[in-house]
Amino acid sequence: MSAWIWVMLGGALGAGARYGAGLGxxxxxxxxxxxxxxxxxxxxGSFLLGLTLSLVGRGLWPExxxxxxxxxxxxxxTTFSTFSANLDELLGxxxxxxxxxxxxxSVGLGLLAAALGRQLGARL
Structure with missing residues (x-):
C-alpha cells in the first residue's frame, strides 16, 4: 500500500509544479x-524520466x-491530455x-530529451 502513497504524494507535487511552471x-x-x-x-519531464529510469535501473536510486x-x-x-487538447484547439x-x-x-524533442536523460544517467 505504501507504493500508492508515494505515487499520490508525488503526483500532487508534480501537478502543483506543472501549474506553477505554466503560470511562469x-x-x-x-x-x-x-x-x-x-x-x-x-x-x-521526458528528460527527467529518462534520467530517473536510468538511475533506478543501475541501482543508484531505489525503486x-x-x-x-x-x-x-x-x-x-507532464501532460499528454493538455498536449492533445492543445492540438485539437489548433486544428479547430x-x-x-x-x-x-x-x-x-513535442514528440521529437521528447524522445531526444528522454534519450539524453538516459545517457546522462548511464554516465553518473
Whole structure:
C-alpha cells in the first residue's frame, strides 16, 4: 500500500509544479503560434524520466524513486491530455501547420530529451 502513497504524494507535487511552471511560462504562449509552455514542460519531464529510469535501473536510486518521482511527480508534471487538447484547439482554429509542427516538435524533442536523460544517467 505504501507504493500508492508515494505515487499520490508525488503526483500532487508534480501537478502543483506543472501549474506553477505554466503560470511562469504563460507569456511565452501569448507570443507563440502554439503552447510553448506545455512543450517545455513535457520535454523537461521526458528528460527527467529518462534520467530517473536510468538511475533506478543501475541501482543508484531505489525503486521507490521510480514510483514517487517517475510515476508520481513526473506523471503529474507532464501532460499528454493538455498536449492533445492543445492540438485539437489548433486544428479547430484552422492552424493545421502549427498543429503539425507542435506535434512533431513535442514528440521529437521528447524522445531526444528522454534519450539524453538516459545517457546522462548511464554516465553518473
Amino acid at each position: 511560462l504563460a507569456a511565452l504562449d501569448a507570443r507563440s503560434a502554439f503552447p510553448v509552455s506545455i512543450l517545455l514542460i513535457n520535454v523537461l 521507490v524513486a521510480r514510483l514517487a518521482f517517475g510515476t508520481g511527480v513526473l506523471g503529474g508534471f 482554429r484552422g492552424q493545421g501547420s502549427a498543429a503539425a509542427f507542435y506535434a512533431a516538435l
